[in-house]
Amino acid sequence: GQNIDQPTEMTATEGAIVQINCTYQTSGFNGLFWYQQHAGEAPTFLSYNVLDGLEEKGRFSSFLSRSKGYSYLLLKELQMKDSASYLCAVRLQLPGNTPLVFGKGTRLSVIA
Amino acid sequence: EAQVTQNPRYLITVTGKKLTVTCSQNMNHEYMSWYRQDPGLGLRQIYYSMNVEVTDKGDVPEGYKVSRKEKRNFPLILESPSPNQTSLYFCASSLSLFRSTPDTQYFGPGTRLTVL
Numbered sequence: 001g002q003n004i005d006q007p008t009e010m011t012a013t014e015g016a017i018v019q020i021n022c023t024y025q026t027s028g029f030n031g032l033f034w035y036q037q038h039a040g041e042a043p044t045f046l047s048y049n050v051l052d053g054l055e056e057k058g059r060f061s062s063f064l065s066r067s068k069g070y071s072y073l074l075l076k077e078l079q080m081k082d083s084a085s086y087l088c089a090v091r092l093q094l095p096g097n098t099p100l101v102f103g104k105g106t107r108l109s110v111i112a
Numbered sequence: 113e114a115q116v117t118q119n120p121r122y123l124i125t126v127t128g129k130k131l132t133v134t135c136s137q138n139m140n141h142e143y144m145s146w147y148r149q150d151p152g153l154g155l156r157q158i159y160y161s162m163n164v165e166v167t168d169k170g171d172v173p174e175g176y177k178v179s180r181k182e183k184r185n186f187p188l189i190l191e192s193p194s195p196n197q198t199s200l201y202f203c204a205s206s207l208s209l210f211r212s213t214p215d216t217q218y219f220g221p222g223t224r225l226t227v228l
Contacts, residue, residue: 033217040222041221041222042202042219042220042221042222043155043202043219044219045216045217045218048216087154087155089155099143099145099157099160100145100157100217101157101171102147102154102155102156103154104152104153104154105154105155
């Protein structure tokens with residue numbers, strides 16, 4: 001089966017930096033996505049990694065190590081509006097697999 | 113405006129009463145999928161479709177049906193809903209699964225279904 005692990009909850013202070021980790025054990029790998037989801041809303045795309053290394057996009061960065069089955073999402077200069085769930089999702093190779101498998105998400109609370 | 117629409121947004125129904133949740137996208141996307149989201153379980157894929165007339169089961173297909181007669185529409189059908197299908201449902205679409213570039217999935221706003 002496919003296994004994607006993320007911490008369930010994290011709390012961080014406004015203005016700080018937080019790192020949300022994701023480890024995966026999947027049969028085949030074809031890229032890793034990070035999504036942000038505010039309560040009661042649809043997920044929205046944040047980042048995508050398919051090669052090892054760091055992808056930076058403004059205050060958000062995502063890192064991937066395929067050999068370790070590991071990714072993290074780094075959020076800098078945290079703002080209150082960053083309070084949300086962050087979903088790690090692995091795109092699997094076809095055929096024979098569900099195309100995209102999500103972790104259970106990490107609920108981030110940003111406090112003043 | 114590029115978007116994925118779902119209807120209804122909220123539905124309360126009773127066990128056994130057939131229902132359909134519609135999903136439509138205006139981006140000419142090939143790939144569409146349905147997810148359900150439950151507390152503590154995350155997003156789980158129900159069905160997906162690579163293109164017109166091509167559908168496949170996801171991780172939790174039991175109790176659901178889908179059809180893809182047109183590219184833009186991908187309805188989710190619950191023939192005989194049961195209380196364990198009470199959930200938040202999301203439809204999503206993307207251009208294709210086979211592109212090498214990051215193929216972002218666009219999600220609909222969600223349908224909150226309660227089955228009594």
